[in-house]
Structure formats: structure tokens, C-alpha cells
Amino acid sequence: MSTIEIRHIVFDIGKVLIHYDPQIPYRCLIPDQAERDWFFANVCTHDWNVEQDRGRSWEEAESLLIESHPEREDHIRAFRRHWHEMVPHAYTETVTLLECLVAEERDVTMLTNFASDTFREALKRFPFLALPRGVTVSGDVGLIKPDIEIYRTHAQTFDLDPAATLFIDDSMANVEGARAAGWQAVHFADARKLRSDLAAHGVHLARQERRAAL
Numbered sequence: 001m002s003t004i005e006i007r008h009i010v011f012d013i014g015k016v017l018i019h020y021d022p023q024i025p026y027r028c029l030i031p032d033q034a035e036r037d038w039f040f041a042n043v044c045t046h047d048w049n050v051e052q053d054r055g056r057s058w059e060e061a062e063s064l065l066i067e068s069h070p071e072r073e074d075h076i077r078a079f080r081r082h083w084h085e086m087v088p089h090a091y092t093e094t095v096t097l098l099e100c101l102v103a104e105e106r107d108v109t110m111l112t113n114f115a116s117d118t119f120r121e122a123l124k125r126f127p128f129l130a131l132p133r134g135v136t137v138s139g140d141v142g143l144i145k146p147d148i149e150i151y152r153t154h155a156q157t158f159d160l161d162p163a164a165t166l167f168i169d170d171s172m173a174n175v176e177g178a179r180a181a182g183w184q185a186v187h188f189a190d191a192r193k194l195r196s197d198l199a200a201h202g203v204h205l206a207r208q209e210r211r212a213a214l
Helices: 023-029 033-042 046-053 058-068 070-081 092-103 116-125 148-157 172-180 191-200
Strands: 008-011 107-112 135-137 165-169 184-187
Touching (some): 023 033, 023 070, 165 172, 165 191
Parallel strands (some): 008 107, 165 184
16 A cells, blocks of 8 residues: 555545436336346447537437437437436435545545536535535546546646545546556445545544435
């Protein structure tokens, strides 16, 4: 483990602070699992959705798919229309750690792959996302993790020393991207492991009380 003091802590958002699962609304929209699996593998794919995280508009994204799959127009448009159902709740224990770090005046920011408009929607629904000093949203800067440039952009924007920065993400590819940018990074699994990882990097929380996630 590095002996460099951690002065900056950077959180991912999806699957670290808030739950995300695009299957949730589609279990009603496309009840048959085999058909639903086909839809996500061939129509509203992960790669398609990532381009909205990179900054592509939903209008353009929907038009591209409808041109190729006109018979699926309703299901394609449902992805954005039902997005709010895909993020049903926050991870209370992880939010508690975030709140404690901020309360102890640690330098906390966020770096997330998120479409610009859906991030603003999430910010209204989950006010704790406004607690850190700031956030880099991929859809705003036209870059996505694990592209090394987004880590460099975040570090420059918030004046972070990469070697003194600890990044937390549920994607191992994004963790490796941060390390390639000179950051320290840990793979998120749950709040208990994160607390242990923080301590292993010399970040010991003095405040342990549980606070309710909004």
C-alpha cells in the first residue's frame, strides 16, 4: 500500500452511491425474459447507452435505433421515459460514509459516467449528491471512464494531486483507468469493504454514526 497521504477522495455514483438497473422497468414492459435479454443485447445495448454518457442527445440516440428497429419504437423511447425507475434508491451505508467524510472536511469530489440530463434529474432526487465539492459528469465534458483524459480533466478542474487521490468505483476497468492516470484507486463492492479500504489508505473516520440517506 502506498505511504502517500490521501488528500482527495473521488466517488463514482452509479452502483456506489445510488442503485442502477435498466432491467427494472423492462420487466413490465417486456415480461418475457428471453425477449428482454435479446432487446438489451441487440437494441438498447450497453454500448448504445454509453454514448449518452459521452454526450450524445437522447433524440439522436433514439432516432438511430428506431431507424434500425422501427417495430421497437415504443420500447426504445421507454428507456429514457422510464429512466427514473432504473435508479430506485440510494445505498444508505455508502452515503453515510460520504456524509461523514464531508462532515470531517475531507476533500471529496465525484467523477461519473452519466448523461447530462439524467444527472440533473438524479441530483434533484438525491440531494446528498450536492454535498461533495464538485463533480465531473462525463456527458458534460464529452469523455467517459476509463479514458485517461477524463481523470486528467477531473484532476485539473479540482486541483487534485493524482498521487494523493483515492478513487472509488464499482467497475474494475474504471479503477484501472484511474491507476493509469496516477491515482490510487479501490474497487467498490459494499460499504463495509469501502470502510476497510479507506482505513488501509490511512483515511480513518472519526464519526461513525449512521445518518439517513435522502
